Amino acid sequence: MSLQVSDLRVHYRTLKGDVRALDGVSFDLADGEILGLVGESGCGKSTLGKALIRMDGRMHRTGGTVVLDGEELPIDDDRRMNDFRFRRVSLIPQYAMSALNPTRKIRKLVAELLRARGATVDPAALESRMAHVGLPPEVLDRYPIELSGGMRQRMVMVISTLLDPSLLIADEVTSALDVSTQKAVARALLGFRDSGYVTSMIFITHDLALTHHIADTIMVMYAGRLAEKAPADVIVKAPRHPYTRLLLDSLPEVGVRYADRRLDGIAGSPPSLLDPHPGCRFRDRCPLAGEECAEDPPVTELAPDHLVACWKA
Amino acid sequence: MLRLDDVTKRFRIGALGGRSLTAVDDVSFEVAPGEVVSLIGESGSGKSTIGRMILGLQPVTSGTITFDGSPVRQGKEFYRNVQGIFQDPFSSFNPVFKADRVFAMVKDAYFPSTPGHEWAARVENALRDVRLNPGQVLGKYPHQLSGGQLQRLLIARALLLEIKLLVADEITSMLDASTRIDVLNLLAELKSRGLGVLYITHDLSLGTYLAERTVVLRRGSVVEMGPTGQVFGGPLHPYTRELLAAVPRLHQPWDDATPVDTCAYHLHGGTGVLAEPEPGHFVACARLSTCQ
Ligand SMILES: Nc1ncnc2c1ncn2[C@@H]1O[C@H](COP(=O)(O)OP(=O)(O)OP(=O)(O)O)[C@@H](O)[C@H]1O
Ligand SMILES: Nc1ncnc2c1ncn2[C@@H]1O[C@H](COP(=O)(O)OP(=O)(O)OP(=O)(O)O)[C@@H](O)[C@H]1O
Ligand code: SF4
Ligand SMILES: [Mg+2]
Ligand SMILES: [Mg+2]
Numbered sequence: 001m002s003l004q005v006s007d008l009r010v011h012y013r014t015l016k017g018d019v020r021a022l023d024g025v026s027f028d029l030a031d032g033e034i035l036g037l038v039g040e041s042g043c044g045k046s047t048l049g050k051a052l053i054r055m056d057g058r059m060h061r062t063g064g065t066v067v068l069d070g071e072e073l074p075i076d077d078d079r080r081m082n083d084f085r086f087r088r089v090s091l092i093p094q095y096a097m098s099a100l101n102p103t104r105k106i107r108k109l110v111a112e113l114l115r116a117r118g119a120t121v122d123p124a125a126l127e128s129r130m131a132h133v134g135l136p137p138e139v140l141d142r143y144p145i146e147l148s149g150g151m152r153q154r155m156v157m158v159i160s161t162l163l164d165p166s167l168l169i170a171d172e173v174t175s176a177l178d179v180s181t182q183k184a185v186a187r188a189l190l191g192f193r194d195s196g197y198v199t200s201m202i203f204i205t206h207d208l209a210l211t212h213h214i215a216d217t218i219m220v221m222y223a224g225r226l227a228e229k230a231p232a233d234v235i236v237k238a239p240r241h242p243y244t245r246l247l248l249d250s251l252p253e254v255g256v257r258y259a260d261r262r263l264d265g266i267a268g269s270p271p272s273l274l275d276p277h278p279g280c281r282f283r284d285r286c287p288l289a290g291e292e293c294a295e296d297p298p299v300t301e302l303a304p305d306h307l308v309a310c311w312k313a
Numbered sequence: 314m315l316r317l318d319d320v321t322k323r324f325r326i327g328a329l330g331g332r333s334l335t336a337v338d339d340v341s342f343e344v345a346p347g348e349v350v351s352l353i354g355e356s357g358s359g360k361s362t363i364g365r366m367i368l369g370l371q372p373v374t375s376g377t378i379t380f381d382g383s384p385v386r387q388g389k390e391f392y393r394n395v396q397g398i399f400q401d402p403f404s405s406f407n408p409v410f411k412a413d414r415v416f417a418m419v420k421d422a423y424f425p426s427t428p429g430h431e432w433a434a435r436v437e438n439a440l441r442d443v444r445l446n447p448g449q450v451l452g453k454y455p456h457q458l459s460g461g462q463l464q465r466l467l468i469a470r471a472l473l474l475e476i477k478l479l480v481a482d483e484i485t486s487m488l489d490a491s492t493r494i495d496v497l498n499l500l501a502e503l504k505s506r507g508l509g510v511l512y513i514t515h516d517l518s519l520g521t522y523l524a525e526r527t528v529v530l531r532r533g534s535v536v537e538m539g540p541t542g543q544v545f546g547g548p549l550h551p552y553t554r555e556l557l558a559a560v561p562r563l564h565q566p567w568d569d570a571t572p573v574d575t576c577a578y579h580l581h582g583g584t585g586v587l588a589e590p591e592p593g594h595f596v597a598c599a600r601l602s603t604c605q
C-alpha cells in the first residue's frame with residue numbers, strides 16, 4: 001500500500017475563523033495506482049496536494065494522518081518534510097508555469113533546482129524525459145518567458161519527476177493544454193508511471209472525460225469531504241452520489257450549442273467552509289435531500305472499492 | 314468591431330536576441346458585436362500572443378489591429394471597452410491587495426461618482442453571476458483563494474465594466490463542469506446584449522457551445538476558420554481533424570485514427586494561403602481536394 005490518508009483535517013487560519021478546506025478525508029492509494037481527483041472549484045483539492053508537500057504558514061492540521069510506503073509523513077514539520085519532497089513525494093502545483101524563475105534559462109534553472117537537493121543533472125535522461133512530453137531539447141536554452149503556457153507546464157512536469165518520486169501529485173497539469181498536447185501529456189504521465197519514474201499518482205483535474213481515460217480510480221470531493229470514490233469506469237457509468245451524477249450531467253459534448261440546447265449547472269452554491277452547516281454538505285442543492293440528511297452521511301462501502309457518502313445512495 | 318489584418322509577431326530570442334521566432338504569422342480575422350469567436354490551437358501556437366496584442370500589451374511586428382476603426386492602444390478609454398482575462402489567474406492579481414481592494418480600484422478608475430452602496434451591490438451581483446459567494450471571497454488575498462475562485466474573480470472584475478469586447482484566454486480551465494456551464498451561460502447572455510468575445514480555449518466542446526465562428530491556429534498561422542458548425546462538422550484541414558480526434562470523450566476510447574498526413578500542407582511545412590471552399594469557410598491547404 002503506497003499511500004494511506006486517514007481522517008485528514010487541514011484548516012486555514014483566518015481572522016474570521018478556520019476555513020475547513022479538508023474536513024475528515026480518508027482514502028488509500030495502491031502502488032502503481034492513478035487516482036483522479038475531481039470536485040467543485042474550491043472544495044479542497046489543491047489543499048490536499050499542498051498538505052502532502054508543504055503547508056503554508058496559515059495551514060494547520062487539526063487531525064488525521066498520512067502514511068507513505070509505511071512511514072508517517074510529518075506533514076506539519078516543514079524541515080523534516082525536506083527529506084520527502086521531490087524524492088518521495090512531488091507536487092506539480094496548479095499553474096506551476098508561473099513559478100519558474102524568469103531570470104534563468106531553463107537549463108540553468110534545472111541544474112540549480114537539482115543542486116539544491118544534492119542531485120546532479122543527467123543531460124541524456126533530462127532530454128529523453130522532455131521528449132516524452134513533446135519538448136525539444138532547444139527549450140533548455142530558452143527563458144521561461146519565451147515558452148508558451150503549455151510548454152512551461154510540461155517543463156515543470158519533467159522537473160518535478162526527475163528524482164523518481166514514489167507519489168506524484170499533478171494539480172491541473174493539463175488544463176492549459178490543447179487537446180492533442182493534452183492527450184500526449186496524459187499518456188506521458190501514464191508512461192512515467194509505467195517506466196517507474198513515479199510509482200503512483202494523484203491527478204487533480206476538472207476534466208472528467210480526460211481523467212476517465214487515465215485514472216484507475218476517481219475520487220469526487222465536495223466541500224472539504226469525500227463524496228464518492230470508485231474505479232474510474234464505475235464513477236462514469238454508475239455513479240451513486242447525487243453530486244457526481246449532476247456533475248456528469250453538466251458536461252457538454254462536442255457539438256452541443258447554447259442556441260440549440262442550453263445546459264445548466266447545479267443550482268445553488270457550495271456551503272461556506274468557515275462554518276459549514278451540520279449534516280450533508282450537498283443538502284441545499286440535492287434533489288434527493290430528505291430529513292435524514294440533516295445528519296452527516298457516513299462514508300460507506302456500497303460495493304468493493306466503491307465508497308459513497310450519501311444516505312440515499 | 315475588432316479587426317486583425319495580416320498580423321505578424323516575431324520575437325527575438327536567444328542570447329542578444331540573435332534568433333527570431335515567428336509566433337503569429339499573417340493572421341486576419343474579425344469579431345463583430347454580439348459575436349463569440351473561438352480561437353483554438355495547440356500549445357505555443359500564438360493564441361495568447363494574439364490576445365496580448367489585441368489588448369495593446371505587446372506591439373505587432375507588422376499588420377494592423379483596429380477596434381471600432383482605430384488602432385488598439387493601451388489606455389483607460391480603450392480598457393473601458395475592451396478587457397482581457399489571461400490564462401494564469403495566479404499572476405494576474407497583485408498579491409498584496411485583498412479582493413475588496415481590487416474592486417475598489419475598478420470603481421476609483423472608472424466609476425468614481427457611483428455611490429458606495431450601489432457599487433457594493435454591483436460587485437455582489439457580479440460575484441454571484443460567476444457563482445462566487447461574496448462573503449467567502451471579498452476579504453481574502455489572492456493566495457487565499459482557489460484557482461477557480463481566482464479565475465472567476467477575474468471574470469467578475471472584467472464584466473463590471475460593461476465592456477464591448479472581452480478577450481478571454483482559457484478563462485474556464487480551472488472550473489468544474491457545473492460552474493463552467495454557469496459561466497458560459499453568463500457569457501451567452503452578455504453576448505445577446507451585444508458583447509463580442511474572443512474565446513481562446515483548448516476545449517472544443519466549450520468552443521462549440523458558444524461560438525458562431527471558430528479560428529484554428531497552428532504554429533502562428535490560421536489553418537482553418539469559419540462557422541463553428543462547418544469547421545467541426547466538416548473539418549477540411551488535417552490538423553482540425555487531429556484536434557477533434559484527440560478530444561477525450563466519456564464512454565469512448567481515445568480515437569487513435571492517424572490523421573490524414575499526406576496533405577501538401579504538411580509536405581511543404583505549412584505555408585498555404587487560405588482557400589475558401591465554401592462561403593465563409595477558409596482553409597489553409599495547398600491541395601485541398603486530395604486531402605478530403
Ligand atoms: N490561504 C488560505 N486562507 C484561507 N482560505 C483558503 C486559503 N487557501 C485556500 N482557501 C480556501 O480553501 C478552499 C479550498 O481551496 P483549494 O485551493 O484547495 O480548492 P480547489 O478544490 O483546489 O479549487 P479549484 O478547483 O478552484 O482549484 C477554498 O474555498 C479557498 O477559498
Ligand atoms: N516574450 C516572448 N519572447 C519570446 N518568445 C515568446 C514570448 N512570448 C511567447 N513566445 C513564444 O511565442 C510562441 C507563442 O506563444 P503563446 O504564449 O502565444 O502560445 P499559446 O498559443 O498561448 O500557447 P498555450 O496554449 O500553451 O498558452 C511560443 O513558441 C512562445 O515560446
Ligand atoms: S445525503 Fe442526502 S442531501 Fe446528501 S447527497 Fe445524499 S441524499 Fe443528497
Ligand atoms: Mg485547485
Ligand atoms: Mg496561451
